[in-house]
Amino acid sequence: MTSENTLKTDLWRAARFSVAPMMDWTTRECRYLHRLLSKGTLLYTEMVTAPALVRGRAMHLLDHDDSEHPVALQLGGSDPQELAEAARLGADAGYDEINLNCGCPSDRVQSGAFGAILMQSPELVAECMAAMAEAVDVEVTVKCRIGVDDQTPEEILPTFLEKIRAAGVSRVTIHARKAWLQGLSPKENRDVPPLDYDLVHRMKAAFPDMHISINGGIASLEEAEAHLARGLDGVMVGRAAYHQPADLLCAADPRIYGCGSASDPVDVVRQMLPYIEREMQKGARLHQVTRHMLGLFAGRPGARQWRRHLSEGSSRKGAGPQLVEEALDLVLARAA
Structure with a gap:
């Protein structure tokens, strides 16, 4: 071939x-x-x-x-x-x-x-x-x-x-x-x-x-x-x-x-953090990335808190990866 x-x-x-x-x-x-x-x-x-x-x-x-x-x-x-x-x-x-x-x-x-x-x-x-x-x-x-x-x-x-x-x-x-x-x-x-x-x-x-x-x-x-x-x-x-x-x-x-294993959205959020850091260093705003992440926990405990925290905070001056970590903590708290 x-x-x-x-x-x-x-x-x-x-x-x-x-x-x-x-x-x-x-x-x-x-x-x-x-x-x-x-x-x-x-x-x-x-x-x-x-x-x-x-x-x-x-x-x-x-x-x-x-x-x-x-x-x-x-x-x-x-x-x-x-x-x-x-x-x-x-x-x-x-x-x-x-x-x-x-x-x-x-x-x-x-x-x-x-x-x-x-x-x-x-x-x-x-x-x-x-x-x-x-x-x-x-x-x-x-x-x-x-x-x-x-x-x-x-x-x-x-x-x-x-x-x-x-x-x-x-x-x-x-x-x-x-x-x-x-x-x-x-x-x-x-x-x-x-x-x-x-x-x-x-x-x-x-x-x-x-x-x-x-x-x-x-x-x-x-x-x-x-x-x-x-x-x-x-x-x-x-x-x-x-x-x-x-x-x-x-x-x-x-x-x-029929290969690999299912991914975990919590792990994926953590993997996104270095990417967000790199993109922001190149001049991107946090919202350019996080707007695509709003549905990541749809139908799961903490989904509303996740969406709200990212939506309300991602356009604020100085917002960065830490905001995403805070939103993830809200999800983990609800799931606990």
């Missing part, structure tokens, strides 16, 4: 469980936390637009810590050559995978002719993916919806998958909802259109050679395991992994990957 195939095999295994790209949420600080919770889970950046990298030269958007691997860069765009150049920049920065966003329904994304609106142009997506694949050695993948607006998912989704597969894409994540580009806000598009998990499972049966992950509304490891048991290759979790990270990620390694 070649080194390239070995890397692909490792990444496909990691993709059994992944945390979705989420704007303003899956920042590098968030990904550092999530990696401490799970060694195996595949992590994704926020969406980074190709124009920001290629025209704006905003290279800071590619910053990440070596410990985040395996980690994928998600790009937004619709110009094949610009996406190819952005993919090259991402691969040169060390990302393990380059993913194209074909699922975001925001107005800003639509105006740039990318995101979910690309579900209406499968030939263009195929052209983009072929250009990206030609430009980089790392795997290129797609995250999409089952359709948009008045499209019939049972018709458009197989066509879409056929087109991107022919362009060299062998791994895709499908958000099991339509996106309504007219009439629903981005927030409503995350909840209002009905989920159609069965359609995604049928796509796996129709495209057995593709690695297909499911996304949308999955809020527990038990649900993820059920989808994997039915034959899907991977499960991507979004908001639940952000708001209840310990519930989704602490036991992912032994339960999803």
Whole structure:
């Protein structure tokens, strides 16, 4: 087996469980936390637009810590050559995978002719993916919806998958909802259109050679395991992994990957302290890190005290790692 195939095999295994790209949420600080919770889970950046990298030269958007691997860069765009150049920049920065966003329904994304609106142009997506694949050695993948607006998912989704597969894409994540580009806000598009998990499972049966992950509304490891048991290759979790990270990620390694042991959120907080110190020495504010940690004890004794202490104190002048230690002491006191 070649080194390239070995890397692909490792990444496909990691993709059994992944945390979705989420704007303003899956920042590098968030990904550092999530990696401490799970060694195996595949992590994704926020969406980074190709124009920001290629025209704006905003290279800071590619910053990440070596410990985040395996980690994928998600790009937004619709110009094949610009996406190819952005993919090259991402691969040169060390990302393990380059993913194209074909699922975001925001107005800003639509105006740039990318995101979910690309579900209406499968030939263009195929052209983009072929250009990206030609430009980089790392795997290129797609995250999409089952359709948009008045499209019939049972018709458009197989066509879409056929087109991107022919362009060299062998791994895709499908958000099991339509996106309504007219009439629903981005927030409503995350909840209002009905989920159609069965359609995604049928796509796996129709495209057995593709690695297909499911996304949308999955809020527990038990649900993820059920989808994997039915034959899907991977499960991507979004908001639940952000708001209840310990519930989704602490036991992912032994339960999803069959290796390692469950992590302890108390230990993870202590491991975050040197990272917080380093980031603050580089000019970061405490809140930039701790805002991603608020849900770490969700549903556990002391969760309210933890959230309140961090929320109220992290923006104060002079706040630092000691505040996090104080919040952790409140959790431990409640659990005693």
